[in-house]
Amino acid sequence: xxxxxxxxxxxxxxxxxxxxxxxxxxxxxxxxxxxxxxxxxxxxxxxxxxxxxxxxxxxxxxxxxxxxxxxxxxxxxxxxxxxxxxxxxxxxxxxxxxxxxxxxxxxxxxxxxxxxxxxxxxxxxxxxxxxxxxxxxxxxxxxxxxxxxxxxxxxxxxxxxxxxxxxxxxxxxxxxxxxxxxxxxxxxxxxxxxxxxxxxxxxxxxxxxxx
Numbered sequence: 001x002x003x004x005x006x007x008x009x010x011x012x013x014x015x016x017x018x019x020x021x022x023x024x025x026x027x028x029x030x031x032x033x034x035x036x037x038x039x040x041x042x043x044x045x046x047x048x049x050x051x052x053x054x055x056x057x058x059x060x061x062x063x064x065x066x067x068x069x070x071x072x073x074x075x076x077x078x079x080x081x082x083x084x085x086x087x088x089x090x091x092x093x094x095x096x097x098x099x100x101x102x103x104x105x106x107x108x109x110x111x112x113x114x115x116x117x118x119x120x121x122x123x124x125x126x127x128x129x130x131x132x133x134x135x136x137x138x139x140x141x142x143x144x145x146x147x148x149x150x151x152x153x154x155x156x157x158x159x160x161x162x163x164x165x166x167x168x169x170x171x172x173x174x175x176x177x178x179x180x181x182x183x184x185x186x187x188x189x190x191x192x193x194x195x196x197x198x199x200x201x202x203x204x205x206x207x208x209x210x211x
Contacts, residue, residue, distance in 0.1 A: 004055060014060040025063040025106065026056035030088065032068040040084035050095050057096065063104030064096050065135070069127075070110060070120040082121045089130035107131040108168065111138050111153040128161035135202055138193070139170035145185065147192040154196030166200040167193035180205075 004010045017024040030049050031038045038045040053064055069089060071081070093105045107127050110120045117123045124134060136157045138150045154167045169189050173179045181189075190201045 004052075004059070007059065011059050018060070023062040023104075024060070025065050025104065026052070026061040027065045027067055028052050028056075029067050030069040030092070031071075037068075037072050040081070040088045046088060046091065049092055053092065053095050054099055057100040057103055061103070063106060063132075064092075065106045065108065066092060066131070067108045069107055070122045073110075073119055082117045082123045082126065085121045086123065086126045086130070089127055093130040104133060105131045106133045106135055106166070108135045108137050109157065110140060111136050111149075113153060113156045124157055125160045128163045131163070133164045133166050134161050135166050135168045137168040139168065139172075139204065145173060145181070145189070147189060150189055151192040151196040154193045154198045158197035164199045165197060166202050167196070167198040168202045168204060169193065171203050171205045 014024045028049055031045050096103050096105050109122050109124050110116050112119050134157055136153045138153050157165045171180055173181045193201050
């Protein structure tokens, strides 16, 4: 998660990952910083994101995960402004490919399916043009353990984007009470994502799970 506070330790971490044939991807919050949301037209978040991308890729990261590339939920006019999100996605992806052509661009998308562009200004089919992989964050609508929901959102994203989909799961059963999921629960959700067409799953808060 960027910004990077210790460049030397981060570079060492990346090198150790590569020694074990593990890809390392940097996570950037695009339009949210310290709990403040920014408009895509603001210069500050765009400049900050571009700087962090360049820094991360030059350190050796294999790809960039673009998170919070959206409006907060139910922002007035979000459905009319999704083009701004698309434009920012294009700009950031261009920076990624210019610095490191082989780097992966991943975008986290909210799981509201056809309502996502109205609620968050995210158009999944549009964003497919600016990302190698889309990551539907299936745990963000309080349905972290809903297998049918995970499968349905994954399938919708696969069908609409025609790009690889890595479904985002959480290792928490209850995020407020810090209750981790069991291995059985998490594996079952991963199978639901696979059934929906996901090629991989991303597990959030993996470090405190029971795995």
